[in-house]
Amino acid sequence: MFQYCPKVEGMCGFCAESNWNPITETKSDKKYLFCGMVTGYDTRVEPLPDCWLKMNNKEKANYRKRKKEEYIAFNPDKIQRPKITYK
Numbered sequence: 001m002f003q004y005c006p007k008v009e010g011m012c013g014f015c016a017e018s019n020w021n022p023i024t025e026t027k028s029d030k031k032y033l034f035c036g037m038v039t040g041y042d043t044r045v046e047p048l049p050d051c052w053l054k055m056n057n058k059e060k061a062n063y064r065k066r067k068k069e070e071y072i073a074f075n076p077d078k079i080q081r082p083k084i085t086y087k
């Protein structure tokens with residue numbers, strides 16, 4: 001299932017659509033594009049600075065850290081519980 005990925009500006013086999021908002025953990029009216037290669041709390045394509053496969057390890061670590069902080073800000077009660085984010 002290939003979707004158009006704005007980060008690679010072409011069809012991408014790792015992208016999939018869903019209306020799930022991983023930060024607020026609710027279903028949205030909006031459809032988001034998710035990247036199957038991204039790891040962390042938010043695996044959506046739109047906020048990525050670049051295609052995940054083009055980002056270096058430092059950029060990935062910074063991105064995951066930022067998204068973790070964002071997630072915790074929305075879900076302060078879930079901070080103690082470990083969360084499995086890998087599919």
Ligand SMILES: [Zn+2]
Nearest residue numbers: 005012014015
């Ligand atoms: Zn993609």
